[in-house]
Amino acid sequence: MKTAFIFPAFVSEFIGTESEILHAFSENFQQKLSETTRITGDDYMEFSLDDPRFTGDELRSQIISYLFGCSLSDELISRGVKPDAVSGYSMGLYAALYSSSVYHFEDGIRLIEKAFAVSRAAIEKTRCGMGSVIGLTKEEIENIIVRAGLEAEIANVNSEHSHLVTGDKSDISRLLDEARKTGALNVSFLPLETPYHSRLLKKTNDEFSRFIRKQISLRAPDYPVISSIDQTILKTSEDITKELTRNLYESLNWEKTFEKLLSMGITRFVECGAGKSLQKISRFIPGDFKVYPMNKIDKLIF
Numbered sequence: 570m571k572t573a574f575i576f577p578a579f580v581s582e583f584i585g586t587e588s589e590i591l592h593a594f595s596e597n598f599q600q601k602l603s604e605t606t607r608i609t610g611d612d613y614m615e616f617s618l619d620d621p622r623f624t625g626d627e628l629r630s631q632i633i634s635y636l637f638g639c640s641l642s643d644e645l646i647s648r649g650v651k652p653d654a655v656s657g658y659s660m661g662l663y664a665a666l667y668s669s670s671v672y673h674f675e676d677g678i679r680l681i682e683k684a685f686a687v688s689r690a691a692i693e694k695t696r697c698g699m700g701s702v703i704g705l706t707k708e709e710i711e712n713i714i715v716r717a718g719l720e721a722e723i724a725n726v727n728s729e730h731s732h733l734v735t736g737d738k739s740d741i742s743r744l745l746d747e748a749r750k751t752g753a754l755n756v757s758f759l760p761l762e763t764p765y766h767s768r769l770l771k772k773t774n775d776e777f778s779r780f781i782r783k784q785i786s787l788r789a790p791d792y793p794v795i796s797s798i799d800q801t802i803l804k805t806s807e808d809i810t811k812e813l814t815r816n817l818y819e820s821l822n823w824e825k826t827f828e829k830l831l832s833m834g835i836t837r838f839v840e841c842g843a844g845k846s847l848q849k850i851s852r853f854i855p856g857d858f859k860v861y862p863m864n865k866i867d868k869l870i871f
Contacts, residue, residue: 570836570837571653571654571833571834571835571836571837572650572651572652572653572835572837572838572839573652573653573654573655573656573830573835573837573838573839574642574645574652574654574655574656574665574668574792574838574839574841575655575656575657575658575661575665575830575838575839575840575841575847575860576638576642576655576656576657576658576661576662576664576665576668576840576841576842577634577638577658577661577840577842577843577844577846577847578631578634578657578658578659578660578661579627579630579631579634579659579660579759579760579761583618583624583843583844584843584844584845584862584863584864586864587618587637587843587844587863587864588616588617588618590863590864590866591637591640591641591644597640597643597644598636598637598640601636601639601640601674602614602616602636604674604675605632605636605678608675608678608679609632609678609682611629613632613633613636616633625760627685627760627761627762627763628681628682628685631660631681631685632678632681632682633843634660634661634664634842634843635660635663635664635667635677635678635681637664637841637842637843637863638661638663638664638665638667638668638841638842639664639667639668639674639677641841641842641863641866642655642664642667642668642841643668645839645841645866645869646668650839650869651792652668652669652792652839653792653793653833653834653835654792654793654794654795654830654833654835655668655669655790655792655793655794655795656794656795656796656797656826656830657797658725658797658821658823658846658847659725659765659766659797659816659821660681660684660765660816661842662797662812662813662816663677663680663681664677664841664842665794666790666794666809666813668792668841669790669791669792669794670788670790670791671787671788671789671790671794671809672785672786672787672788673786676785676786679784679785680781680785680813683777683780683784684773684777684813684817685763687773687776687777687780687817688763688765688770688773688817689763690773691769691770691772691773692763692764692769692770695737695769696737696738696739696762697735697736697737697738697741697762697763697764697767697769698735698736698738698741698758698759698761698762698764699724699733699734699735699741699758699759699761699763699764699765700733700734700735700741700744700745700756700757700758700759701731701732701733701734701755701756701757701759702731702732702733702734702744702745702748702753702755702756703730703731703732703753703754703755703756704730704752704753704754704755705730705732705748705751705752705753706729706730707723707726707729707732709748709751710723710732710734710744710748711723713744713747713748713751714744717740717743717744717747719736719737719740719741719743719744720736720737720740720769721734721735721736721737721740721741721744722734722735722736722767722768722820723735723820724764724765724766724767724820724821725766725820725821725822725823726820726821726822726823726824726825727823727824727850727853728823728824728850728853728854729824729853730754730853731850731853733759733766735764735765735766735767735769736764736767736769737764737769738762741758742758745757745758765817766816766817766818766819766820766821767818768818769818770817770818771818773814773817773818774814774815774817774818777813777814777817778810778814781810781813781814782810787806787809787810788806789804789805789806790803790804790809793833794809794812795826795829795830796812796826797816797821797822797823797826798812798815798816798819798820798821798822800822800825800826800829823850824854827851827854827856828854828856831856831858835858836857836858836859837858837859837861838851838858838859838860838861839860839861839866839869840860840861840862840863841863842863843863844862844863845862845863845864847860847862848860848861848862
């Protein structure tokens with residue numbers, strides 16, 4: 570049975586037992602909290618799922634997601650559950666690359682911090698955001714954007730009727746209202762102020778690329794890494810540098826990424842991260858497969 574590790578981005582809803590699950594397996598998570606405290610100068614040893622200082626802060630929540638993904642993949646691999654391929658959903662890319670030994674743990678933290686800094690600088694004082702639209706097709710959403718002349722675009726195709734949108738915050742609000750009127754089953758704002766996967770962040774390319782080339786040592790992946798942008802297999806350091814830079818401003822297609830993994834014979838997906846957002850998304854993707862969120866991985870290990 571072929572296995573893929575898939576890594577979520579921001580966790581909007583925790584299961585509630587993630588820390589306990591990781592502590593039960595090993596001291597790996599606690600060690601990474603300590604290491605992150607050293608790297609960032611911020612006290613991650615105080616992390617709690619109930620503490621909004623971590624879960625409600627955009628940068629810290631990215632780092633926490635990275636911590637969970639790295640800790641869980643480390644533990645699985647150490648126990649003999651190794652992936653035949655990996656892929657990261659949006660900012661889950663950083664943990665996906667770590668899990669495939671592309672760089673050291675500290676490098677992933679530095680990449681997340683730099684990506685956040687250049688992204689915030691790119692939009693300056695512009696108010697931006699992201700939203701979710703469920704129940705409309707890509708074409709229907711794009712028609713709304715064109716008809717209303719909105720500074721908005723589709724950031725990610727989760728499935729045929731599930732999409733993330735990004736852009737100017739007021740225009741995203743209008744887009745969500747129009748989508749609701751058009752017949753969307755559900756629309757919602759995401760707790761993000763950065764327009765990830767938007768052309769608004771295109772200007773991050775040069776600075777972030779220079780940072781990667783000068784500051785981060787990359788190596789060829791131990792396991793195939795599937796791009797969530799164009800579904801190619803990332804094989805070289807140049808491939809990975811381009812993927813990291815494009816990941817900030819190019820749209821993603823998780824549906825096609827999942828289909829690519831299925832075409833490789835993957836039937837078992839392990840969601841390496843907190844929550845179970847990727848399992849929920851997968852329910853709308855046809856195929857004979859199973860997704861294991863963190864609270865179900867005991868079925869793989871024991």
